[in-house]
Amino acid sequence: MNAMIRAIGLLALTWFLQVMVFRFGIFSNGWLVICFHIYGLILLPLDLPKASYLIIGAATGAFLDVVILTGGLHMAAGTFAGFMIPRWSELITPRDGFIKGHSINVNDDGWGRFIGLSILITLSYMFVLFAVEGFKWSLIPSAFAKALCSSVLNVILFSIAQGLFGQKPKTKGPKVSAYPWS
Amino acid sequence: MVLFVLLEIIALSWIASTHAYPQGRITSIGMKMSSSWTETLGRMMYLKDLKTTNVNLLRENARLRTAHLNSQKTGLIDTLNVTLNQEVWKSIPAEIIRYSSDFKNNILVANRGRSSGIMPGMGMLDHGNIAGLVTEVTEHESLVLPIIHLNTQWSVRLGNDGAIGRMVWSGQGTEYATLKDIPLTELIIPGDPIVTTGFQGTFPSGLEVGKVEEVLVTQADKFQSVTVKLGANYKHIHYVEFLTNARSGIIDSLITLAPE
Structure with missing residues (x-):
């Protein structure tokens, strides 16, 4: 339960940062778009019921659509x-x-697993975002290219956030020294 | 799977309903929610544009001063006064507090709304060039559809007495749009001005839209296309003007009286 509350809190925080700061993170004529709230989705516990991810993902996107007037793009x-x-x-x-x-x-999982999962989730999100935004079959290849570029940028950002604020290794052994004079 | 399909249908319906332009109650709520904090952040971001704005203001002042001096010298001051008295267009200054210029369907939000006399259907200018059309208003904000929106079409004219065509945005870059349906017989030279027709009542006729950049001719049809370099600078858009026509209501009523 604690893990779930922590994850929802983190999701709310990343959503808030996206609305306040990272919404302006659009570069290179829209080829590089920052969606920091995806980091909140990545950090959800991995054993939730499948429907929970759907509802949380849809709700996060829908709230963002209402605030930044993207009309359902982020919800999709x-x-x-x-x-x-x-x-x-x-x-x-x-x-x-x-x-x-x-x-x-x-x-706990190492950089390989973290980056692998991050890039897959971010790519899924970004691809649908750009594909639906283009709304044309002919724009699908460019949507995938854009999604790939934006995913790399976002995963770099998530890795920095993970390195700075992620779980730190637990200290091993007793805190009290066996040699109090040392 | 059922829930996934259901949620995607909801999202796609939402997109379909707002694909032409964002509208309705949800949009109004969103505009109210976002305008307060965006205004603060936006002010910080636009500080860097102050220098350009100042230069533009100085140029505008110089142009007006020159026009005024010229009218006095040539003895046209009476004509000018008559023209001004008959002028039915009124300008309302405003500031853009939110914008997107990197997507396919871009939007702008200005800090003037119903309380300042802004109504849906009014035109917007950026430094004298047409820039957009108001589609939604709240009490203190207005939502503007710019030229750089895939679902808009603009009726424009080549020069002051040239052919009339349909201007659309292709989604490639914010500086250019495409003018279509121009007959092959029309002689077009790069640098020719593109101006408003004034037929829709949103803008007066003869307002600058942009300049001809390139003429594209194909043998497939009897029309040519023109790449237009837009006058409005969407990358630095900040201070704008809304145009309202005091007589548009009367003109509209005449149109409704016309026989089918």
Whole structure:
């Protein structure tokens, strides 16, 4: 339960940062778009029911659409990302599985798993965002190229956030020194 | 799977309903929610544009001063006064507090709304060049559809007495639009001005839209296309003017009286 509350809090924080700051993060004629709230979706616990990801993804996108007037674009993208999260997380699950309430983090899962899952979820989100935004079959290849560029930028950003604010390794051994004079 | 399809249908319906332009109650709520904090952030962002704005204001002052001096010298002051008295267009200054110029369907939000006399259907100018059309208003904000929106079409004219065509945006860059349906017989030279027709009542006729950049002729049809370099600078848009026509109501009533 604590992990869920923490994850929802983080999602709300990333959503708030997206609305306040990162909404202006659009570069190179729209080829590089920052969607920092995806980081909140990535950090959701990996053992939630599949429907939860869908609802959380859709709601996050819908709230963003209302505030930044994107008329359903982020809701469509969030729903698709929510649909794909359980499938992508299955790909990176270790043989023994994750412990209950586990969220992906560099400290426990390593950079490989973190970046792999991040890029897959971000790519899913970004691809639908650009594809639906273009609303034409002919724009699908450029939507994928844009999604790839934006995903790389976002994952770099998520990695920096993870490195700075992610879970730190637990200190091993007793805090009290056996040699108090040292 | 059912929930996924259902949520996607809701999202896509929402997109379809707002694909032409954002409208309705949800849009109004969003505009109110976003305008307060965006205005503060926007002011900080636009500080860097102050220098350009000042230069434009100085140029505008110089142009007006020159026009005034010229009218006095040539003894045309009486004519000018008569023209001004008959002028039915009124300008309302405003500031853009939110904009997007990097998507396919861009929008602008200005800090003037119903309380300042802004109404849907009014035109917007950026430094004397047409820039957009008001589609939604709240008490203190207005939503503007710029030229750089895939679902808009603008009726424009080549020069002051040239052919009339349909101007659309292709989605490639914010500086250019495409003028279509120009007959092959029309002689077009790069640099020719593109102006408003005034037929829709949104803008007076003869307002600058942009200049001809390139003429595209294909043998496939009897028309040529023109790449137009837009006069409005969407990358630096900040201070704008809304135009209202005091007689548009009377003109509209005449149109409704016309026999079918």
